Amino acid sequence: MPQSTEYYAVHAHMRAHHPKAGRCEKCGREARTDYATLVQPPTRRREDYLELCRSCHKRFDYGDECAVGHPFDAANTYWWGGLRHCRACRAARARERRERQASA
Numbered sequence: 001m002p003q004s005t006e007y008y009a010v011h012a013h014m015r016a017h018h019p020k021a022g023r024c025e026k027c028g029r030e031a032r033t034d035y036a037t038l039v040q041p042p043t044r045r046r047e048d049y050l051e052l053c054r055s056c057h058k059r060f061d062y063g064d065e066c067a068v069g070h071p072f073d074a075a076n077t078y079w080w081g082g083l084r085h086c087r088a089c090r091a092a093r094a095r096e097r098r099e100r101q102a103s104a
């Protein structure tokens with residue numbers, strides 16, 4: 001699937017503004033990492049990403065649970081851009097944003 005220009009713009013933004021720590025945020029291992037997008041369409045907010053090692057990232061893309069550990073079952077899965085995503089994570093992100101705005 002060809003990735004959109006926006007996808008590259010977002011990843012360039014992440015590289016420029018949020019250098020990776022080189023440690024997986026899921027298993028804690030120091031390894032080569034990539035940002036996994038928790039919500040779609042992709043945003044430029046750091047909190048919408050998890051830095052994952054290759055094996056956790058693969059699991060996130062193809063396994064039976066999301067990066068945080070929610071199950072990718074029928075009720076919790078939505079599709080965007082040809083990839084599956086976690087409804088629980090999307091809902092949690094939306095809630096955090098609302099709470100931040102309310103307290104600002």
Ligand SMILES: [Zn+2]
Nearest residue numbers: 024027053056
């Ligand atoms: Zn990992």
Ligand SMILES: [Zn+2]
Nearest residue numbers: 066070086089
């Ligand atoms: Zn999730």
